[in-house]
Every structure is written in structure tokens, then in C-alpha cells.
Amino acid sequence: MKIVALAGGVGGAKLAHGLAQILAPEELTIIVNTGDDFEHFGMYICPDLDTVCYTLAGLANPETGWGRVNESWNTISNIEKLGGPAWFRLGDQDIATHLERTRRLKEGQSLSQITRDFCNAWGIKHTILPMSDSPVQTIVDTDEGELAFQEYFVHRRCEPRVKGFRFDGIQVAEPVIGAREAIESAEAIVICPSNPWVSVDPILRVIALIPVPRSVPRGEGKKIIAVSPIIAGKTVKGPAAKMYAELGIEPSALAVAEHYRGLLSGFVLDDLDAHLSDNIETKTLVTNTIMNSNSDRARLARVVLHFIGSL
Numbered sequence: 001m002k003i004v005a006l007a008g009g010v011g012g013a014k015l016a017h018g019l020a021q022i023l024a025p026e027e028l029t030i031i032v033n034t035g036d037d038f039e040h041f042g043m044y045i046c047p048d049l050d051t052v053c054y055t056l057a058g059l060a061n062p063e064t065g066w067g068r069v070n071e072s073w074n075t076i077s078n079i080e081k082l083g084g085p086a087w088f089r090l091g092d093q094d095i096a097t098h099l100e101r102t103r104r105l106k107e108g109q110s111l112s113q114i115t116r117d118f119c120n121a122w123g124i125k126h127t128i129l130p131m132s133d134s135p136v137q138t139i140v141d142t143d144e145g146e147l148a149f150q151e152y153f154v155h156r157r158c159e160p161r162v163k164g165f166r167f168d169g170i171q172v173a174e175p176v177i178g179a180r181e182a183i184e185s186a187e188a189i190v191i192c193p194s195n196p197w198v199s200v201d202p203i204l205r206v207i208a209l210i211p212v213p214r215s216v217p218r219g220e221g222k223k224i225i226a227v228s229p230i231i232a233g234k235t236v237k238g239p240a241a242k243m244y245a246e247l248g249i250e251p252s253a254l255a256v257a258e259h260y261r262g263l264l265s266g267f268v269l270d271d272l273d274a275h276l277s278d279n280i281e282t283k284t285l286v287t288n289t290i291m292n293s294n295s296d297r298a299r300l301a302r303v304v305l306h307f308i309g310s311l
């Protein structure tokens with residue numbers, strides 16, 4: 001079964017990893033959000049691409065989900081001693097990724113080419129693609145004005161109240177070549193449990209250029225399913241629930257299903273939200289969506305693929 005997974009940060013990376021444990025390399029393409037990318041110390045940093053790659057390579061820090069496992073922090077702690085900005089925690093091994101990516105970008109290599117080479121170096125067999133090779137920058141409009149994503153998310157710890165989002169560069173951002181083919185040949189698109197506002201919407205906006213029939217009836221065309229990142233009104237990690245609340249929307253799996261209204265053939269929500277499934281217009285699957293281990297990730301992926309087969 002050929003699948004395209006859309007993923008952003010830590011939660012999305014976990015289900016992408018689950019799918020990669022089940023599907024062969026030629027059956028799975030993961031399209032990753034690049035709206036969180038930013039320049040820091042002159043390095044071009046792609047947090048969501050790195051989180052998905054490190055996770056599939058088994059290199060991700062299991063506590064945080066981002067950055068590297070068995071990391072050291074000599075560089076950033078010496079920068080701090082020199083009075084430099086240390087709010088964005090850059091590990092010594094992680095810095096190698098940012099330096100080498102920046103060097104290649106300056107040489108004119110595309111982000112998708114660089115990602116392909118890095119995946120080979122990290123032993124990742126599945127295809128991981130940035131949503132676009134041209135830059136997109138998520139800007140969070142807050143009660144303190146507009147903030148670049150990492151400024152809002154990490155430096156300000158998501159404290160400012162969210163009023164809206166915009167994606168600078170999205171108007172001219174074309175999907176990368178592999179994404180078009182992957183979507184056209186896929187049986188289904190899986191929207192992983194990532195933040196709908198800042199991790200999934202940018203990807204949907206970019207790939208919207210690729211004709212994908214919406215919420216197709218059973219058995220025809222493309223199936224699109226989403227896994228809720230909100231469980232019992234809360235996110236496992238990240239600010240999605242807080243964003244919903246600040247935008248005047250009751251945070252729930254229902255709100256997420258509503259977010260993707262008209263797009264979905266199926267929706268996956270957690271056992272704790274089983275009572276909500278009757279209010280969701282599309283077909284639903286209720287299951288345990290918590291992923292604490294690699295086997296949890298594979299189990300959820302298997303259940304999602306079975307659900308897709310039943311649509």
C-alpha cells in the first residue's frame with residue numbers, strides 16, 4: 001500500500017517512524033513541514049526535517065523528541081559564557097547537521113537533495129522530503145505582535161497569546177518534484193498527529209497545488225486520513241491545544257476534525273475521546289493513539305493502515 005505521510009514536529013515524527021517500521025521504503029514517502037526553519041548563528045536550521053530524520057534513524061533524543069541522543073553541549077555552553085544567545089539549545093552533534101546543510105545550501109544544492117544525502121548518511125531508507133525547496137517562514141501573530149516561529153515556540157515558550165498565523169513565502173513555494181509523484185501514486189495520505197495550525201497547514205497549502213481528490217467515496221481515488229494530536233482536550237506535547245483555546249476554539253479532537261473539514265475520508269481519535277466520534281462527519285477509528293515506545297508507534301501505524309484498507 002503506497003502511503004504519503006504529512007508530518008511536522010515530534011508527534012508527527014513518531015507516527016512517521018511507526019509507518020516506516022511497517023511499510024517498505026518504496027511504499028512510504030514522508031513530506032515534512034519547513035515553516036519552522038530559521039537562521040541562527042548564520043546556520044540554516046530545519047527543526048522538523050531534523051526531528052523526522054533523527055527519529056527514523058534512531059538518533060533522536062528520546063526525552064525531548066528533538067535533537068540528538070547522547071548529545072553534548074560544549075559549544076552552546078561556551079557561547080553562553082561569551083554572552084551569546086543560548087535559548088535555542090544546539091547540541092554539538094546537531095550543529096554538524098546545521099553547518100553542513102548551510103554549506104551545501106550556499107553551494108546551491110536544494111534542500112531536498114541535501115535531505116536525500118543526509119538520509120543516506122544516516123541509513124534512512126524511506127523517502128523524506130521537505131514540503132518545498134523554497135523557504136517558507138511561519139509567523140505567529142500574538143498579543144505582543146508578530147513573532148518568528150522559534151522565537152514564539154522556544155524563546156518565549158509559547159507564552160504570548162496567539163491571534164493568527166501566516167506563512168511567508170508560501171505563495172511561491174512549489175512542492176518538491178518527488179512529492180507530486182508520491183501523492184499521485186499513493187493510495188492514501190496520512191496526516192500525522194502534528195500541530196494542525198503550524199505543522200500541517202503549511203504542508204497542505206503547498207501540496208494543495210497537486211490535484212488531490214477530496215474526501216473520496218469508498219474505494220475510489222485518494223483517501224486522506226488524519227490522526228488527532230489532541231487527546232482529551234490536551235496535546236501530548238506542544239502548543240496546539242493552547243492555540244485552539246486562544247483562537248476561541250474549544251481544544252478537542254472534534255476541533256481537529258473540523259480543522260480538516262471536507263478533506264478527510266477518515267479520522268483517528270484516542271479511546272479517551274470515543275464519545276466524540278458520533279459528532280464527526282467522516283468515518284472514525286477510535287484507538288489508543290499514545291506512542292511511548294517504538295512498538296507503540298508501529299502498533300498505531302498498523303491500526304491506521306488497517307483503517308485505510310477498510311475505507
Ligand code: FO1
Pocket residue numbers: 008009010036046047048050051066067087088089090094150153154
Ligand atoms: N525546542 C525547544 O523547546 N527548546 C529548544 O531549545 C529546542 C532546540 C532545538 C534544536 C534543534 C531542533 O531540531 C529542534 C529544537 N527544538 C527545541 C524543537 C523545535 O523548536 C520544535 O520541534 C519544532 O520547531 C516544532 O515542532
